[in-house]
Amino acid sequence: MPLEKITTVTGQGVYVPGDDIDTDRIIPARFMKCVTFDGLGEYLFYDVRHDGNDKLTEHALNNPNFSSASIMLSGMNFGCGSSREHAPQSLYRAGFRAIIAGNFAEIFFGNSINLGMPCVSLDEAGRIKLASMIESDPTLELKIDLVDREIVAGDTHFNFDIRDGARESLMNGKWDPIDELLNNVTSIEKVAKSLSYN
Secondary structure, three states, rough: OOOEEEEEEEEEEEEEEOOEHHHHHHEEEHOOOOOOOHHHHHHHOOHHEEEOOEOOOOOOHHOOOOOOOOOOOOOOEEEEEOOOHHHHHHHHHHHOOOEEOOEEEHHHHHHHHHOOOOOEEEHHHHHHHHHHHHHHHOOOOEEEEEOOOEEEEEEEEEOOOHHHHHHHHHHHHOOOOOHHHOHHHHHHEEEEOOOOOO
């Protein structure tokens, strides 16, 4: 079954400040004891969204103004730490369809692309300006345009970076490696038969 060709992602943004936001902050390890990824979204950033008494904090994701956000803006080295696939899965299950940051941890980036969730890199000046725009107007619609490599926020355009291979796989609907394998079984079998295991 052909995958969606992702050329744009449009939605409300939310700013989650901080550099080096690691995968344990994104999804604490105790919530990873699951058979499927279903339901992980409710535990996204759990330990910083709740205090010691399990009461909600003033975290951006607890702000009802951003309850429909589908694009997250953050700082440098987003998704660092352990390589748990649960981190991008929890973001995706919580409704996020793209992440904007300064840069990304290698494995987190790859796992996100494999979900069809673009991770785009924006320079510091751009992040500061975009964060201010989001916080000034929570209803602001953002558009991430992979074709032109830009983020559109109202009348403002920001140029972003994304690896060519990831961009092309998203735009061509070839972002899920398992789907690619399933769609090429005949070719795989042909190559396997041609190999010598002596």
